[in-house]
Structures are given as C-alpha cells and as structure tokens.
Amino acid sequence: MFSRILSRVGLFAAPLLALVMAGCSKEELTVRQSTMDPKGPVAQVQFDVFMDTVWLVVVLFTLVGGLLVFAVIKFRSRPGDENKPAIVEDGHGNPLIEIGLITASIGALVVIAIPTLSAIWYTDDVPAEAVPASKLSAWYPRVEGGRENYAKTVEEQVLEVDVIGKQWWFRFEYPQLGLTNDAKHSVPNELVIPKGKAVRINLRSEDVIHSFWVPKIAGKVDLMPGRKNHMWIQADQTGHYYGQCAEFCGD
Numbered sequence: 001m002f003s004r005i006l007s008r009v010g011l012f013a014a015p016l017l018a019l020v021m022a023g024c025s026k027e028e029l030t031v032r033q034s035t036m037d038p039k040g041p042v043a044q045v046q047f048d049v050f051m052d053t054v055w056l057v058v059v060l061f062t063l064v065g066g067l068l069v070f071a072v073i074k075f076r077s078r079p080g081d082e083n084k085p086a087i088v089e090d091g092h093g094n095p096l097i098e099i100g101l102i103t104a105s106i107g108a109l110v111v112i113a114i115p116t117l118s119a120i121w122y123t124d125d126v127p128a129e130a131v132p133a134s135k136l137s138a139w140y141p142r143v144e145g146g147r148e149n150y151a152k153t154v155e156e157q158v159l160e161v162d163v164i165g166k167q168w169w170f171r172f173e174y175p176q177l178g179l180t181n182d183a184k185h186s187v188p189n190e191l192v193i194p195k196g197k198a199v200r201i202n203l204r205s206e207d208v209i210h211s212f213w214v215p216k217i218a219g220k221v222d223l224m225p226g227r228k229n230h231m232w233i234q235a236d237q238t239g240h241y242y243g244q245c246a247e248f249c250g251d
C-alpha cells in the first residue's frame with residue numbers, strides 16, 4: 001500500500017525536485033545580479049535573514065505536510081465504511097492542541113523577528129565598529145602639504161556618496177572630495193568605492209520614485225522625491241557589481 005503511494009508521490013515529486021534543484025546550481029547564483037551571491041556585509045546579513053526564514057518554513061512545511069499526509073492515509077475510507085454514518089459528530093476539538101499551536105505560531109514569529117529586527121538595525125547606517133576602518137584618512141591617499149590634504153574634520157568622516165535618481169539613470173557625487181553637482185565631476189551610472197570599507201549612501205530623487213539596488217552588495221532602498229533616504233554598503237572583494245533602479249521610472 002505504502003509503496004504504491006510512494007511511487008505515485010515520486011512520479012510528481014521527482015521531476016519537480018529536479019526542476020527546483022536546476023534553479024539552485026552554483027552557476028545560476030553567480031549571474032551579474034544575484035541576491036543569492038552576497039559580496040558584502042549588508043547583502044550577507046539580508047541573505048542570512050532570508051535563509052533563516054527559508055529553513056523555518058521548510059520545518060513548518062514538513063511538519064504540517066507530514067501531519068496532513070499522515071491524516072489522509074490513516075483516516076482514508078476503507079472497504080466496509082459505507083455502513084458508517086457519513087457525518088462525524090462535531091466536537092470542540094482539543095484545547096491543549098489549540099493552545100499549543102497558537103504558542104508555536106507565536107514562537108515561530110519570534111524566531112523570525114529576532115534576526116529580522118537585528119538586520120534592520122544593522123543595515124540602517126554604518127555600524128559603529130565599521131567606522132574606524134572607513135574614515136577617509138584610512139584609504140584616501142594623503143599628500144602631505146599638497147592640495148589633496150583634506151581638513152582633519154573631513155578625514156575623520158566615513159566616505160559619503162550622494163546618489164541622485166534620474167529617469168533611467170543615477171548620478172553619483174562625492175561631496176567630501178569636491179566631486180559634486182557639475183558636468184565635469186558628477187559621475188553617471190558608475191559608482192566607485194574602496195574595497196572592504198563601509199560607505200554611507202545618501203539617496204535623493206530629482207524627479208520620480210526610484211530604487212537603488214546592487215543585489216550582490218545590498219538590498220534595494222527607495223529614492224523618494226522631496227525626501228532624504230540613506231543606506232550603507234560595503235564591497236569585500238574587488239570587482240564590478242551590477243545594479244539597477246528597481247522602480248519603473250520612465251514616462
């Protein structure tokens with residue numbers, strides 16, 4: 001009996017599993033824009049929250065699905081059941097099970113809430129522990145007595161980049177380095193940051209709603225007209241990371 005059920009389940013499950021696994025190959029994960037291939041602490045923390053949730057859901061799915069399969073098999077109709085009354089008398093159920101399920105649900109929410117909330121706090125702004133290594137003086141070549149010698153107050157700051165959303169493109173400005181709003185110094189579409197250093201990103205829009213997104217570095221954050229927004233990013237490896245606006249911002 002069980003082997004027949006198993007073979008039937010396998011008939012559907014095996015191709016489905018193969019299909020799912022095909023989407024999980026390492027090559028699929030290393031495309032230009034992939035949240036499954038984090039290359040910095042912000043993307044890593046967000047990916048970890050995702051995986052925490054996935055594993056919890058896998059456990060819940062197995063429990064609930066397993067109970068369902070168990071009930072379907074155990075309480076299936078058997079030969080001779082035709083003589084039994086079709087409608088079973090209603091009962092209140094088992095209060096212990098009900099309370100247990102409510103408690104377990106709350107427990108599952110708490111288990112998800114802890115990494116989620118800590119990730120929200122962590123990704124909000126450059127964390128205190130990352131600031132010492134990310135000061136401008138730590139990475140920007142300081143030419144003694146030369147014109148590149150920035151004021152001490154500036155060197156103590158974390159590198160900030162202003163990201164300005166435009167329709168179909170982004171403009172990047174580096175105010176501390178004097179690379180600001182003019183045709184010569186603001187940079188379209190290509191953001192350059194030092195490796196392994198936290199960078200604070202100030203987001204604003206000059207037209208419509210945009211969403212700044214470099215999947216391997218950090219999750220998307222919206223740029224709202226008339227509002228300031230911020231995020232921080234860090235790339236732990238040298239390389240080119242592709243991103244895009246995650247809002248349709250034309251027309």
Ligand SMILES: [Cu+2]
Binds near residue numbers: 167209247
């Ligand atoms: Cu846009």
